[in-house]
Amino acid sequence: MLAAIRRRRILDLLARHEYVTVGEACTATGASMATTQRDLAHLATAGALTRIRGGATRPATARDEESNLVACLTRAGRAAGIQDLATVETELRQALDACRRLRDHPASAPVSPRR
Known part of the structure; x- marks a missing residue:
């Protein structure tokens, strides 16, 4: 075939x-x-x-990546509140990876900041 x-x-x-x-x-x-x-x-x-x-x-959609980014940043904020710096670092690294995937995602369009 x-x-x-x-x-x-x-x-x-x-x-x-x-x-x-x-x-x-x-x-x-x-x-x-x-x-x-x-x-x-x-x-x-x-x-x-x-x-x-x-x-x-299936490949992740831009919406999946956005949800992942929000979750990582939320967890990083909680970890910072209890001064768990190792978790903050891990979550921020994952958030940066999600940002890169969003930037490179074929269906992603420029996102306007939320207010």
Whole structure:
């Protein structure tokens, strides 16, 4: 089967399910584990899916990233209130990662500051 057809089948699986395992993708495409891993890597590089251990999920939306950013900043604020600086650092790092993903997200538009 052609790579484009295999990859389309993998994306069709993800359209129906929140995540797909490598085994499910192998069964759907009839490809070997190694070929399926390469297909998943290719699709992840293209931003069509997100790799997870043992398979893949749909890519995060800009709204998911915004929610993640708000949650990280909220947790950082709480940790600062009790002077847990290690947690503050961890949460701020995660918030920065979320900001980078939002900046690079294909569907993200400039966000106006909330007042």
